[in-house]
Amino acid sequence: MTVTFPQGFRSAGIAVGLKSTGKPDLALVVNDGPHRAAAVVFTSNRAQANPILWSRKVAADGPARAVILNSGGANCFTGDFGYATARLTAEAVAGELDAAPEDVLVCSTGLIGTGDQAFRDKIVDGVPDLVQQLAEDDTTAPAAILTTDSVEKTATHAGNGWRIGAMAKGAGMLAPGLATMLVVITTDARIDGDAADRALRAAVGGTINRLDSDGCMSTNDQVTLLVSGASGVAADEAEFTAALTAVCDDLAAQLQADAEGASHDIDIEVCGAASEADAVEVGRSVARNNLFKAAIFGNDPNWGRVLAAIGTTEAAFDPYAADVSFNGVRLCHAGGPDRPVDECDLTPRRTHVLIELFAGEHTATIRTNDLTHDYVHENSAYSS
Amino acid sequence: MTVTFPQGFRSAGIAVGLKSTGKPDLALVVNDGPHRAAAVVFTSNRAQANPILWSRKVAADGPARAVILNSGGANCFTGDFGYATARLTAEAVAGELDAAPEDVLVCSTGLIGTGDQAFRDKIVDGVPDLVQQLAEDDTTAPAAILTTDSVEKTATHAGNGWRIGAMAKGAGMLAPGLATMLVVITTDARIDGDAADRALRAAVGGTINRLDSDGCMSTNDQVTLLVSGASGVAADEAEFTAALTAVCDDLAAQLQADAEGASHDIDIEVCGAASEADAVEVGRSVARNNLFKAAIFGNDPNWGRVLAAIGTTEAAFDPYAADVSFNGVRLCHAGGPDRPVDECDLTPRRTHVLIELFAGEHTATIRTNDLTHDYVHENSAYSS
Numbered sequence: 001m002t003v004t005f006p007q008g009f010r011s012a013g014i015a016v017g018l019k020s021t022g023k024p025d026l027a028l029v030v031n032d033g034p035h036r037a038a039a040v041v042f043t044s045n046r047a048q049a050n051p052i053l054w055s056r057k058v059a060a061d062g063p064a065r066a067v068i069l070n071s072g073g074a075n076c077f078t079g080d081f082g083y084a085t086a087r088l089t090a091e092a093v094a095g096e097l098d099a100a101p102e103d104v105l106v107c108s109t110g111l112i113g114t115g116d117q118a119f120r121d122k123i124v125d126g127v128p129d130l131v132q133q134l135a136e137d138d139t140t141a142p143a144a145i146l147t148t149d150s151v152e153k154t155a156t157h158a159g160n161g162w163r164i165g166a167m168a169k170g171a172g173m174l175a176p177g178l179a180t181m182l183v184v185i186t187t188d189a190r191i192d193g194d195a196a197d198r199a200l201r202a203a204v205g206g207t208i209n210r211l212d213s214d215g216c217m218s219t220n221d222q223v224t225l226l227v228s229g230a231s232g233v234a235a236d237e238a239e240f241t242a243a244l245t246a247v248c249d250d251l252a253a254q255l256q257a258d259a260e261g262a263s264h265d266i267d268i269e270v271c272g273a274a275s276e277a278d279a280v281e282v283g284r285s286v287a288r289n290n291l292f293k294a295a296i297f298g299n300d301p302n303w304g305r306v307l308a309a310i311g312t313t314e315a316a317f318d319p320y321a322a323d324v325s326f327n328g329v330r331l332c333h334a335g336g337p338d339r340p341v342d343e344c345d346l347t348p349r350r351t352h353v354l355i356e357l358f359a360g361e362h363t364a365t366i367r368t369n370d371l372t373h374d375y376v377h378e379n380s381a382y383s384s
Numbered sequence: 385m386t387v388t389f390p391q392g393f394r395s396a397g398i399a400v401g402l403k404s405t406g407k408p409d410l411a412l413v414v415n416d417g418p419h420r421a422a423a424v425v426f427t428s429n430r431a432q433a434n435p436i437l438w439s440r441k442v443a444a445d446g447p448a449r450a451v452i453l454n455s456g457g458a459n460c461f462t463g464d465f466g467y468a469t470a471r472l473t474a475e476a477v478a479g480e481l482d483a484a485p486e487d488v489l490v491c492s493t494g495l496i497g498t499g500d501q502a503f504r505d506k507i508v509d510g511v512p513d514l515v516q517q518l519a520e521d522d523t524t525a526p527a528a529i530l531t532t533d534s535v536e537k538t539a540t541h542a543g544n545g546w547r548i549g550a551m552a553k554g555a556g557m558l559a560p561g562l563a564t565m566l567v568v569i570t571t572d573a574r575i576d577g578d579a580a581d582r583a584l585r586a587a588v589g590g591t592i593n594r595l596d597s598d599g600c601m602s603t604n605d606q607v608t609l610l611v612s613g614a615s616g617v618a619a620d621e622a623e624f625t626a627a628l629t630a631v632c633d634d635l636a637a638q639l640q641a642d643a644e645g646a647s648h649d650i651d652i653e654v655c656g657a658a659s660e661a662d663a664v665e666v667g668r669s670v671a672r673n674n675l676f677k678a679a680i681f682g683n684d685p686n687w688g689r690v691l692a693a694i695g696t697t698e699a700a701f702d703p704y705a706a707d708v709s710f711n712g713v714r715l716c717h718a719g720g721p722d723r724p725v726d727e728c729d730l731t732p733r734r735t736h737v738l739i740e741l742f743a744g745e746h747t748a749t750i751r752t753n754d755l756t757h758d759y760v761h762e763n764s765a766y767s768s
Binding site: 044045046047048076077078079112113214215216217218219288289290291294295297298300304305307308309310311312313319320332335336337371372373375376377379380 | 431721756
């Protein structure tokens with residue numbers, strides 16, 4: 001049980017033929033209430049897939065009854081036809097659940113440009129069977145949203161009389177460029193929509209939004225929180241936010257660890273920044289630097305490339321006052337060489353880079369991966 | 385003849401042992417006047433190498449008598465010792481030329497962190513011989529500034545009674561991460577320092593600054609223009625700026641074409657932008673997108689990745705109104721599929737991507753390269 005770990009939820013996952021492998025490719029999560037609050041965070045990419053365009057309307061409308069998710073096709077850059085597909089998908093689910101289409105969120109992941117009549121028919125025709133399979137003890141939904149993921153990603157949290165459940169797929173640097181990240185989180189805590197929205201934004205901001213595997217922003221990313229309130233227990237907002245943050249952090253680590261093509265999971269910790277925004281900017285500048293990422297692939301703790309990357313930011317600090325450590329060994333002190341590079345071992349997959357700016361008290365950690373031959377191969381070869 | 389194509393200049397290049405290969409690694413360009421105006425553009429990276437820190441003082445001071453350039457070591461992140469090396473290098477040149485050290489620019493390129501006592505001694509001890517070799521018909525300087533470049537980069541222009549000469553090295557995506565770009569341009573036109581500075585900034589802004597091979601900004605980049613005025617002919621500023629722009633564009637194309645590890649030279653032309661800044665931002669977002677760059681390596685004209693990249697910008701346009709063409713074939717019209725992808729042939733090295741935004745009249749072209757196995761290899765393996 002994942003998204004059905006809290007009370008008031010059913011889920012299911014089935015195969016409708018969107019994936020050529022015949023693996024499960026259509027999932028549904030239904031909120032049976034009594035509450036129907038929802039909070040959703042979307043990609044900030046202005047090129048947005050049709051399911052995102054549809055789901056934005058649903059989210060703006062307030063409550064949500066269900067979220068349907070397909071893998072095997074992103075329904076992005078598919079024009080008016082693709083938007084109608086998203087709407088028809090919601091209508092099919094709503095018809096089966098006796099709900100309003102405007103209360104059904106839709107998520108898609110897979111190859112950009114996929115979304116023809118056959119794609120539509122398989123989804124819409126599959127909905128009755130999908131609804132038939134809904135269960136409170138379901139274990140099939142997480143697999144049905146995967147694309148090139150090698151493992152299912154799930155997380156649960158037992159709070160003070162209430163629970164949180166979650167499933168996720170994707171993350172950047174996934175081959176073959178299907179960088180979409182989809183997350184569905186459920187809770188049976190009693191918490192109102194505004195509080196749920198605040199909690200979700202806070203939780204995602206410090207965790208999933210700091211996962212920057214390859215700097216490429218998807219057209220389909222969506223993180224959905226559904227609130228049933230079925231536990232009957234009102235959650236303290238701060239406590240709930242902390243729990244939700246822990247769940248999102250857990251998912252972010254799983255997404256990072258499953259980034260295909262990667263050989264290192266790199267946590268870039270920035271401390272001593274003048275502001276949190278500065279810490280994030282500094283961390284991202286390193287996470288997006290191809291020279292740094294290629295060096296880590298070669299087990300080279302190249303602190304010069306870290307300084308060259310952070311020197312391109314607007315953040316308030318002196319590059320010649322900064323310290324840089326790799327896996328606990330301080331290789332750079334005050335912008336110059338410190339410990340010998342050969343004291344540092346980068347062969348473990350998990351890599352920790354600590355950047356100390358000495359410009360304030362703020363910190364942030366950005367998760368990323370290295371730049372490898374497999375990344376190039378998987379992102380260049382897939383459509384041929 | 386390159387930098388000595390205009391009158392009033394001498395140059396030389398020799399080997400002093402900075403390169404383990406024994407190839408030439410120290411070059412000098414001297415302005416014999418009668419004028420000594422100079423204009424210099426530096427890297428905007430805040431992490432700046434010691435020769436940059438020294439040369440900034442020289443440039444702020446106005447005229448320049450000479451520029452000395454070494455390959456085989458970047459003298460970056462080498463602390464106070466490295467700064468003293470840059471100063472001592474300038475003093476050595478000044479002593480031989482009977483000039484002021486504050487009129488001698490210094491450039492270095494090579495591995496970050498290189499700049500010890502042996503490095504200093506080889507340069508300073510080599511200066512007398514270097515000065516001895518100075519000649520008006522020199523052909524040795526361009527080779528002495530190369531690192532992993534496969535060919536010398538030079539350009540000349542014959543104006544209306546005056547001339548421009550230039551040599552360059554480097555560009556991003558050079559293995560092994562020696563992404564430094566050094567350019568020395570000479571002219572015998574009579575043009576004052578302020579006009580030279582305006583002309584250089586205009587010329588570089590539209591050409592070299594739009595070469596964005598791998599998004600990584602060097603700590604050592606420097607473009608130097610030396611003005612001798614020896615032709616005695618006053619240049620019209622607009623005419624001179626146009627000529628200088630053509631020279632810089634020629635160099636930028638040579639730098640792009642010699643980017644090691646690359647298999648495609650990609651010109652990303654953005655038109656119909658609301659402003660030139662928007663056009664540049666849109667072009668850069670594509671040039672820095674690893675998914676796009678890996679796709680081009682695989683000869684895949686992936687227009688969806690172009691739209692996903694430009695959707696991350698703040699530029700004023702509608703992604704669903706944009707057209708995208710690869711090598712003259714419009715594959716995307718109004719944010720959806722247009723011509724079949726197999727009509728487009730990406731096997732030639734030269735690749736043209738046209739992005740039409742339909743939001744205004746402004747244009748810009750960004751030059752970049754693809755993301756290849758060789759790029760990863762060369763930037764991960766070098767220091768081991």
